[in-house]
Amino acid sequence: KNQVEQSPQSLIILEGKNCTLQCNYTVSPFSNLRWYKQDTGRGPVSLTIMTFSENTKSNGRYTATLDADTKQSSLHITASQLSDSASYICVVTFRETSGTYKYIFGTGTRLKVLA
Amino acid sequence: DGGITQSPKYLFRKEGQNVTLSCEQNLNHDAMYWYRQDPGQGLRLIYYSQIVNDFQKGDIAEGYSVSREKKESFPLTVTSAQKNPTAFYLCASSMVQGYNEQFFGPGTRLTVL
Numbered sequence: 084k085n086q087v088e089q090s091p092q093s094l095i096i097l098e099g100k101n102c103t104l105q106c107n108y109t110v111s112p113f114s115n116l117r118w119y120k121q122d123t124g125r126g127p128v129s130l131t132i133m134t135f136s137e138n139t140k141s142n143g144r145y146t147a148t149l150d151a152d153t154k155q156s157s158l159h160i161t162a163s164q165l166s167d168s169a170s171y172i173c174v175v176t177f178r179e180t181s182g183t184y185k186y187i188f189g190t191g192t193r194l195k196v197l198a
Numbered sequence: 199d200g201g202i203t204q205s206p207k208y209l210f211r212k213e214g215q216n217v218t219l220s221c222e223q224n225l226n227h228d229a230m231y232w233y234r235q236d237p238g239q240g241l242r243l244i245y246y247s248q249i250v251n252d253f254q255k256g257d258i259a260e261g262y263s264v265s266r267e268k269k270e271s272f273p274l275t276v277t278s279a280q281k282n283p284t285a286f287y288l289c290a291s292s293m294v295q296g297y298n299e300q301f302f303g304p305g306t307r308l309t310v311l
Contacts, residue, residue, distance in 0.1 A: 087240070117299070126202075126288055126302030172240070186300070188240035 085110045089189040104192045106156040106173030114176040121170045163196045201225040202303035209308045219274045219306045221289035230272040235286040
């Protein structure tokens, strides 16, 4: 079954600290993986996209890694800020035999950054 | 929110009533989607449309209906047949279905009284 699992479910850190969020997937055949940031009561906003051949991609203080062999991805946040408080969602895209693409969403990690 | 608007932001409905959620995009995207988000669950696909006048059921289409008469618009109707409609509804669009990034609207929170 195609699944995306994220850990931890929630995380509390102090401002200025680093943290790493995990995403494990069983989706096949893999097309790409995205990390989204979702502020409370708002729509998700894309942070990074990674394809099969990419191992690391950065977007400011956000760095995503992908290990296609173990089907794991991580999102590392450096020098956290209060504005990083949000839910972070991992989304894996795969292509069905019919040619239709499907998105599989993880349940997200809720991050709280404290002053 | 990337050129996608949803209205209203908050919506209250009495049991037995149909309500329609609006979604408009000015990104010239062909594909549009409706998702439902409940606490502790990932986004679940209700309906999607790859082109005008065409749409497909997602994983939880029962009790919902859509139309795609214009490229820019993809309204969602929550019917009285939907047994548990209270949720946060998100509309998204992408250049084509599947590979390209999805841009999400700000969402509509529907509460059934």
